[in-house]
Amino acid sequence: MGKVKKKCCRSKPKRCRNCPVVAQRLHRMAADELSGKALKKAVKLARVY
Numbered sequence: 001m002g003k004v005k006k007k008c009c010r011s012k013p014k015r016c017r018n019c020p021v022v023a024q025r026l027h028r029m030a031a032d033e034l035s036g037k038a039l040k041k042a043v044k045l046a047r048v049y
Contacts, residue, residue, distance in 0.1 A: 014047040022046045 004023045008015070015022050025046035034042055 017043065017047065019047075025049075 002018045004020050005018045006020070008019050008021050026042060029042050029046065031039060031042045
């Protein structure tokens, strides 16, 4: 991931990767411990909803 933005842009149909909402969702999923394919899948899931 990159640097987390201050404000969400609410882009549709998926949120951007640097969205604070996506960062919070990844934090809730405990994605800090993930790497590789599992991390990519977690980011994909966090961006969709």
